[in-house]
């Protein structure tokens with residue numbers, strides 16, 4: 555797969571498998587329902603390519619949680635791999651960084667060691683943390699002033 559091929563949006567028929575891939579990781583990702591996934595899909599925010607499922611969108615506003623972002627920053631909402639440790643996510647991320655000009659923000663549980671290792675490998679840096687009432691997330695950013 556060439557680095558300059560855009561990441562493919564999901565097709566309708568892919569949704570059941572994508573749902574299963576996301577919900578395979580209940581301790582790393584907040585569980586998602588079929589109807590929530592269908593809503594993201596209608597907005598063209600669900601990607602499925604090379605065994606990686608992702609929900610992402612261009613940010614409509616400049617702040618994410620309490621962090622101010624450069625314009626045209628993408629929010630990576632959820633990502634999960636259907637085949638672990640085979641290099642699929644690495645390849646996917648190289649293409650996504652190219653597609654987004656590297657301006658991406660995301661949040662991750664601080665205990666999610668393999669995801670954090672993955673993000674850091676691709677140049678994401680922690681810009682802060684955000685405390686929800688019942689849990690804390692680390693906020694990572696790629697591009698912009700980081």
Ligand SMILES: CC(C)(COP(=O)(O)OP(=O)(O)OC[C@H]1O[C@@H](n2cnc3c(N)ncnc32)[C@H](O)[C@@H]1OP(=O)(O)O)[C@@H](O)C(=O)NCCC(=O)NCCS
Pocket residue numbers: 579582583632633634635636637638639640641642643644645661662663666667668669671672675
């Ligand atoms: C994070 C995730 C998407 C990586 O997908 P993957 O296809 O296994 O990733 P790759 O095989 O391309 O590996 C890429 C890098 O991820 C990290 N990584 C992946 N699996 C890992 C593991 N078991 N332990 C430590 N690091 C790991 C490494 O940095 C790896 O690079 P390396 O092999 O050079 O060390 C996958 O582990 C996943 O789906 N996790 C559950 C869902 C999740 O946590 N999503 C992120 C929520 S914010």
